[in-house]
Amino acid sequence: MRTLIIRRFVTAIPLIVVVTGVTFVLESLVPGNTARAIIGASGSPAAYQRLRVQLGLNNPLWYQYWQYLDQLVHGSLGTSVFTGEPVSTLLNQRLPVTLSLVLLATAFCAVVGVLLGVISAVRGGVVGRAVEVLSLVGLALPGFWVAIILVAVFAVTLRIFPATGYVAPSASVSRWLWALTLPVIALGLAGVAGVAKQTRDSMKDVLAREYIRTLRACGIGWRSIVWKHALRNGSIPVVTVLGLVFVSALSSTVFVEAVFVLPGLGSMAVTATGEHDIPVIEGIALYFTVLVVIVNVLLDVVYGMLNPKVRRA
């Protein structure tokens, strides 16, 4: 188990090199190069050249990249072209917002999806059809549009939830949850159906197994069979889907944070794109990659916890 986790992290190193490398190569491709972006079109050629030297842009690309990696190893992600602040400072300020959002969205999908999945596996009928419809809706409606509709209905018309803004959980947990309810639903809606379908399929599969019949023959109640034995055994593939939900919710923050004006990494990526602030985008790419790697490791740990054959191997 431990070697598996370590191997996961080791294989993440080339991934980080590739992600930063790709964005680095992109950066070198003019026209929107960094010096020009800072100095603006009106800057004099002399000032432009000075800035290029200052930023090290006249060095060969591999050398610049090497310096970047060197900085990275020492914990620096460079400075924002636009604000001049260290990228890591900027990102760390915004990381909690995105993390709250994505983790809550994944939890939302897990709870609602598993609930719907179990009910439709056991009962079928109306819930089963609702899951089918929901999966079509979840597929068809883009997150940003759902987000606007939620704002229009629940924030503008009914005035139940705030339309925009973020409250740190350290300030008030209830207001934190309140502010994030609509964004979380917008992010999670697409994932709920996927989780529900997977739960339903694996529950149906498990409920037909011999050991379920054994438990029934021993007089174990239906509730324990469904929620304890079948769900425990059926949850292994569901965990995989939850991992995918996390990754796609992370990507969707780019759109959804913009709608709700949440100060997270996603909205920052959009702003940085408009400002040609490549070091910031590069930093966000790195953060997202590392988050995905961490989630994959966590998934491995959860697999181990759920499957004794892996844990005791």
Add this chain to the structure above:
Amino acid sequence: MSEIAVVTRPSLPSTRFLRRAARKPLGVVSAAYLVLLTLACVLAPLIAPYGPLDEDLTHVQEGPGAAHLLGTDELGRDVLSRLLYGGQLTLLGVVECVAVLLIISLPVGLAAGYLGGWVDRAVNAVVDLLLSVPAIIVVLAVLAVFGSSMTAAMVTFGVLGSAGVIRVVRSAVLSVREELYVAAARVSGVSEPRIVARHVLPRIAGPVIVQASLFAAIALAIQTGLAFLSLGVAPPAPSWGGMVGEAASLIDQDGWLLVPSGGIIALTILAFGLIGDAVRDATVEGWSAASAGPAAPPAARTARRRSGSATAQALGTTETTDTTDIDGAVLAVRDLTVEFDGPSGPVTVVDGVSFTLRAGEVLGIVGESGCGKSVTALSLLQLLPPNGRISGGRVLFAGQNLTAMSEREISRLRGKSMAMVFQEPMVSLDPSFLVGAQVAEVVRRHDRVSRAAAKRRVLELFEQVRLPDPEGTARRYPHELSGGKAQRVCLALALAGRPSVLIADEPTTALDVSVQAEILDLLRQLRKETGMSIILVTHDWGVVADICDRALVMYAGQIVEQAGTKALFREPWHPYTLGLQDCNPQRWTADGDLPVIPGTVLPPASWPVSCRFRERCRFAASDCALAPIPLELGADDREVRCIHWHEVAPARSV
């Protein structure tokens, strides 16, 4: 060469799925919608009622009307016209994205799957990397560099998305590559590129179309999302995402503008998704159609089934009294009939079975596979699979009729009055829980005791089933036990409720021979210690002789003979019993071939009304085919379902 060329391509494959997909209404509607939409957008300059930028400040934010079918926006621009013009950019983005995706993934996936070796490994490594790259952020980086080039963004997204499709193409190619007709083509000298074009490409077309259309749906969501964020599109120019953005800024005044813009995005994404679903279903159907064998005409089956259940009605012949007051009876089964859902309606698989189980007795149920032994056993506790049900008869236990009970009522009896152990101990225990915890849950279900008391009782039970090292065993998972130990754990589960009847369905069949004897020994000891009655389902006459006091012989869903074990061995009355005993390997003498009963048990749907064993019976006469054969009561409470049984005993071969 001509001989090899005979190995032809299977008839089903390749492009037939398109024809099957064309029969899926949702897929057809979606395809038609996309074609019309594309045409309308391409022809926007000809058919759009207004220009995309024509402002009319006298008609601002009007709802749908005759002049403006979908209304106007905040500058009085016609929404329909803007949707049509905006669709050009949106659909172009999707096409660019999917084109790049296919241009990369097809050749790379083909190369990886077809060439294998280091190419495959290298491709896999790159694919693994690409799959973990946060695609949307890289797309944003591209937009940051290339200003507002939507093309650059969509091309990048296509490149990053190709990783997943490369995988699909590769595995599809791998499965085709090894097929006989491909090998045959190669041997007969067809060039590799030709093989790929003629044989491989058509077969992977299905999965590729599925992937492409699903990816188109994602690309559309991304394209409109970027446009919504005003990335990649210059503002006055119309785009679907941009129109959602414009509408969003007006939500506190007017919600209507969100509907056409969001609606067309949702519909188009849905159409791509549904096409993908339709093609996938069609491809899957192709495969299952190919693997399924020829089906019997359904009409014949129905007819047979009807007559079969008529038999059930007609055969009430030996129906005794419905009381359980036979001396020391713990369980009485009367006229038990079970049916399963077949492809053409319900099929009777257990037909009017009646027997009585006395206290402390071991009753064997013997017969070949498919004779309804296990189904009879399962139905006693109503453990039939969802497609099976008890359609008639009674199971009388302690003055109650179990067949009339609800699931909740019978689940209170399970384990406590009657318990059951099954054939495959290794799959009969929940793999996710320690065996000790599983037994403890059952103990607490029956006894309602504390955790500590339950734990003590588990160890007691493990000792009772002669498990060495009870404490160590309790801390193991099922996969860490041998088959024999797992079966002992299953017995402990069954004994936890102190049942008066234990139903054992082929409890030793899946075990090693030496372990079989141990388990039978254990059953015999448990019967002695607890005084419980045992119903033992088996096909093994050795087991019957070893442990059973009495046995029922079942054939084709009916009891054909019932007698005490000794009598049954000394003098079988039914030809089937005789045949079964003759082909028992333990009776086989080295100087002859092992005798067998010719033929096999017919599937339940084709059981005849008259004698069901007739076609395999060496005593069969013309009168056997005339009518249902009743179960006859003979001396010593023996029963036999054969009109020629007097001829059987003298014909005994050994």
